[in-house]
Amino acid sequence: MLPAADLMEAFNAASARDPRERRPRRHDPGRRDRLIDAALTVIAERGVAATTHREIARVADVPLGSMTYHFTSLEEVLAAAFTRHAESMARVFDERLSAACDREAAVEAVITLVADDLLGSSGDLVLSVELYVAAARNPALRAVTQAWMARSRTALERHFDATTARELDALIEGLVLHSALSTDPMTPEQIRHAVHRFLR
Amino acid sequence: MLPAADLMEAFNAASARDPRERRPRRHDPGRRDRLIDAALTVIAERGVAATTHREIARVADVPLGSMTYHFTSLEEVLAAAFTRHAESMARVFDERLSAACDREAAVEAVITLVADDLLGSSGDLVLSVELYVAAARNPALRAVTQAWMARSRTALERHFDATTARELDALIEGLVLHSALSTDPMTPEQIRHAVHRFLR
């Protein structure tokens, strides 16, 4: 066990440094990327409303000034963060569906997508809803969501006709959102039932 | 045409009163209700993030102090506003479905619900998504959404079995949200097609 003095020193160095001493300059390439990730963490945990320069900087453990150096405004941070989130979501979508070789496999891919990927991480779900709200009032973010939706629809069209793809996309959206907001989320079996019913 | 002086006077009286003169006291029963409506207006137009005491007071044309008199906190305002919104939505749901006397009419009711009621007023849609986000971090609001979902499901169960009701509820959610976020919203015909396909 460490002496109390050492604990205090470690504590100060890690999080609550003595404000009188300047923190050592760090060589930190890719800090901008880390800040975007930190922004996503904050948005998921606290919401866009609580996402401030200072909070992101605290999570990323960088001084406040670093935010204004890497981003010209808070809007730019949010745009970068949501763009990364949408890209990440779309990639999962692409991968699942391009791995399916026939229609039956595609149906299974959709079920896995909803039950595992989308409902599995509550953080991603919250991020998506936060994005929807933010997009309602920010044209740049609206473009992000539309690109994302177009991409997921295209992925579905590898296996389904255009009309089915669009309807299925909506069903997925509904199943995920509805399930996530409910006290008793739908089980994978219920998801499977709903998808099969629609595609039967 | 009014003289400029009269215009100025009207302007001052209506919105930008001379701060030196105290505004006349108004007998205003039901002001609390009006404030909740004003809050809903602000949330729909500017978002929860921009919903402040001062902005609501401005929209309702009451002094700031009136907000803190009628509500102990901003959270209470939001809770009251979203509760009213959910109640209003649920009522529409109830009315449409209780008016249907057989299953065929119920299907038509669902289609009307989505295509007309839900997609018709973009304000209500925005309010719903704002509520979802707010509910993600506020237990009181989560209870509001859950009560709302339970009620709409019950309304559907007047005409459909429990499993179908739940799946249909999710589909409705997806169709509305998906359609609203898209550049080209689904047409009533497309909505009809999707619902019929699911319930066929």
Add this chain to the structure above:
DNA sequence: ACATCATATGTACAATCGTACACATGATGC
């Protein structure tokens, strides 16, 4: 008539915010 008190109004205050900006430092190209 008049006292009471729920309601209405105006203002102050500390906290927090986005952003600007001055200064420090070391990686990099020459």
Add this chain to the structure above:
DNA sequence: GCATCATGTGTACGATTGTACATATGATGT
């Protein structure tokens, strides 16, 4: 080596916020 400048760091400032609170007024019951 060494100058340069991209990057890192600390701090200040005006604006806005939620909330508290002092004061004003008229509807209501007696």
